[in-house]
Amino acid sequence: MRLNTFYAVFSLLLLTGCASTSNTWGWYVINPNTPSGLANIKFLLNGFGATISLSVIAALMSMAIGLFVALPSISQNRWVRLPSRVYVEIIRAIPLLPMLFWVFYGLPVIFKSMGLNISIDPFWGAIITLAISDSAFTAEIYRSGIQSVSKGQTEAAKTVGLNYVQTMRYVILPQAIRRILPPLANQFIYIVKMSAFASVIGMQELTRRANELVVTEYRPLEIYTLLILEYLVLVLIISFGVRWLERKMDADESK
């Protein structure tokens, strides 16, 4: 259904392009009816795999790190809270691109000085950076979700003998998850878009492939238009998923 809309928009642009006599549009570059155009399309679409796996793995890592950061941040003890606070403030303040450069080009230097011969490949460099950068935001999402569960719930759990881990697992998190999941899914959209930065360290995802094709074909308008459509399709699919999730949670809530 989504894909139909995509084809409709895409063919509309294609038609206007082909009908045009000026050389503003040159859709031949990605015309599926010519062998070279088809090869170009395949080359571009093949970036989906990398963009999706990059985003999914980074999102999962970010969710794990985020929880690890969020749990101390709700402690009564300010010294327990402090490291989480510092982590969130610092990570949130660093733009993604410089952080990516630092991880990809800087971190191996540190490894080397420690006598370790670890090189970071673009895929994992991008994933680690995306995950860390995003984890500051997921941590805040967890924190506000957990804090929205009333204090009375923790107290009641304590009076029926549950320890901290049991209280979190059986009482607090199941209630917080309803408030956590929708913003977390939105955050996933953000990761998908930010994954485009991985192109600058040589990761062959959607954006990198588009750039490489532009260099050989000199048709930036058509290729970047297709690139934008690629992201649009991806993000629209996710946002429909988010919408569905929110409806499902509302339905469960009223059960």
Next chain:
Amino acid sequence: MPSTQHAIEITGLNKWFDDFHALKDINLTISQGERVVICGPSGSGKSTLIRCINDLETHQSGEIIVDDTQANIGMVFQQFNLFPHLTVQQNLTLGPMKALGLSKADAEERAMKFLERVRIPEQADKKPRHLSGGQQQRVAIARSLCMSPEIMLFDEPTSALDPEMIAEVLDVMTDLADDGMTMIVVTHEMGFARKVADRMVFMDGGEIIETGTPKEFFSTPKSKRCKLFLEQILQH
């Protein structure tokens, strides 16, 4: 009748919330099986006192000694604090299964026993929000009982209830009192206090102003503050 064995011994207890001196030099000894009703104007420290007993609040000085044989303390809250994402039965089995290590079958059997005791076994599979306030509070009492407590603390258990639901909760509490459980109840329900309490404790401004049997307490209150409080509360 209460035994001579101590259940809880509180000596020289002081608590501050930042600059606010919430509890001032509290001394109170409660015997096993004793039913104590704590009353007093709002903000007098009643709730804080019983929350200190089961460690929901920390204190800055003094001692609270709970007898080893009385170590399981149950608590019923003003706002019920049922787990909204669980059914009534799951609310009751969570503690016994996770903290006491009971099997699911045993925990459910125990849950049904106490749901019958509070007279709502037919609500077992419902979520708490589909129950009335009175029913929710009875579930909360059953949930505490499932942990086999020796001492039960009640923190204004009927204050959040509509008037027509107060009686059903007090009836259940009176039942418990007849079974000889150690009970500490913070409440304004003076009818209940008269009927059930072995001892009344009146608090004001973070201090225990006076204690006594219900009979002396209601007929001949010693302090002026207590007299005033009783006049206000018994007026209607």
